[in-house]
Amino acid sequence: MPNVGFVWHERYMWHNTGMAAGSIPAGGLVEPEIHIENPSAKRRMRNLLEVTGVMDSLTPLRPRPVTMDEVLRVHGAAYIERLQAMSELGFGEAGDHAPVGKNSWEIALMSAGGCLVAAEAVWDRTVDTAYALVRPPGHHCERDRGRGFCLLANIPIAIEHLRRTRGARRIATVDWDVHHGNGTQSLFYEDADVLTISLHQDRCYPLDSGGVEERGTGAGEGANINVPLPPGTGHGGYLAAFDRIVLPALERFRPEIIIVPSGFDACAMDPLGRMLLTTDSYRAMTERLMAAAAQLCQGRLALCHEGGYSPAYAPWCGLAVMETLAGLPPTPDPYAHLALSGGQELKPAEDALIGMIEARLEHVPIGA
Numbered sequence: 001m002p003n004v005g006f007v008w009h010e011r012y013m014w015h016n017t018g019m020a021a022g023s024i025p026a027g028g029l030v031e032p033e034i035h036i037e038n039p040s041a042k043r044r045m046r047n048l049l050e051v052t053g054v055m056d057s058l059t060p061l062r063p064r065p066v067t068m069d070e071v072l073r074v075h076g077a078a079y080i081e082r083l084q085a086m087s088e089l090g091f092g093e094a095g096d097h098a099p100v101g102k103n104s105w106e107i108a109l110m111s112a113g114g115c116l117v118a119a120e121a122v123w124d125r126t127v128d129t130a131y132a133l134v135r136p137p138g139h140h141c142e143r144d145r146g147r148g149f150c151l152l153a154n155i156p157i158a159i160e161h162l163r164r165t166r167g168a169r170r171i172a173t174v175d176w177d178v179h180h181g182n183g184t185q186s187l188f189y190e191d192a193d194v195l196t197i198s199l200h201q202d203r204c205y206p207l208d209s210g211g212v213e214e215r216g217t218g219a220g221e222g223a224n225i226n227v228p229l230p231p232g233t234g235h236g237g238y239l240a241a242f243d244r245i246v247l248p249a250l251e252r253f254r255p256e257i258i259i260v261p262s263g264f265d266a267c268a269m270d271p272l273g274r275m276l277l278t279t280d281s282y283r284a285m286t287e288r289l290m291a292a293a294a295q296l297c298q299g300r301l302a303l304c305h306e307g308g309y310s311p312a313y314a315p316w317c318g319l320a321v322m323e324t325l326a327g328l329p330p331t332p333d334p335y336a337h338l339a340l341s342g343g344q345e346l347k348p349a350e351d352a353l354i355g356m357i358e359a360r361l362e363h364v365p366i367g368a
């Protein structure tokens with residue numbers, strides 16, 4: 001059986017995003033409700049792993065906080081000082097839609113550290129694959145500002161760690177969160193050695209990034225691939241994007257490890273996304289990435305949690321990923337009817353977009 005590492009820490013659930021309505025801060029005519037980025041979906045995913053017994057097959061990986069040196073490889077000192085001050089105060093915004101509560105700084109260090117530990121364990125072959133169920137997320141965070149519920153760039157911090165301590169040279173990220181991985185993109189935009197791929201809903205968040213024309217610059221030209229799928233994309237569209245874009249790009253690039261910013265907000269019940277994915281979809285995407293990793297990089301595949309705001313359904317999508325990684329039979333999905341809904345097939349607009357990006361894959365840097 002594959003040895004699957006699992007990162008979790010109770011303190012991840014204590015990051016306090018405060019009161020809001022959806023993702024809009026409360027105030028004025030906006031009546032306070034619990035912020036949409038709250039522990040519920042994450043805690044319920046962990047609970048589901050426990051009650052199904054899947055947790056018994058996983059290898060616990062103990063997270064550690066990242067050090068200031070590790071943070072400053074990716075972030076500017078002024079931003080970090082600002083973030084620390086807000087965390088100390090117990091209130092603030094690290095950027096647009098990036099609320100900070102009391103001690104969010106310390107929890108963010110632990111979240112980045114969870115991703116680092118997962119990537120490191122996979123790199124060192126301590127485990128075959130790993131999933132870091134962390135919070136707060138990281139893929140919207142840029143060098144000098146938090147964004148989209150993200151305070152630190154978790155995966156870029158892990159990537160820089162692998163480069164400096166393990167001599168990693170070629171790393172690929174495949175971001176299946178429904179939102180654009182703008183932070184990861186921006187941090188490696190001129191870097192030919194980090195291939196950043198993001199499949200997301202067209203102009204969902206951020207509104208002004210994630211277009212197909214953003215392909216990297218300078219030495220990094222061709223090493224960023226955006227797949228801005230139309231709202232309503234389902235199983236067929238995502239798998240076509242995997243088969244015709246993601247897998248050929250990985251084959252060309254030949255990474256030494258694949259890291260997935262893993263959000264479950266492209267699922268059919270997410271309040272922030274308008275996509276139609278089901279447990280079948282997450283299982284199929286995981287299988288494809290496992291096969292690519294086996295072929296290209298001795299199976300090295302690490303997944304780090306990002307978004308996913310349906311407390312009811314995101315845990316089942318997470319369970320499907322974990323069962324696939326662990327080689328366990330699928331637990332029947334109580335929401336199986338979602339797979340039968342209209343719109344799951346590949347549609348002409350999706351096909352045309354995928355075809356356009358497919359035609360440019362020759363620009364992806366070729367790995368040795």
Ligand code: ZN
Nearest residue numbers: 177179263307
């Ligand atoms: Zn998201």
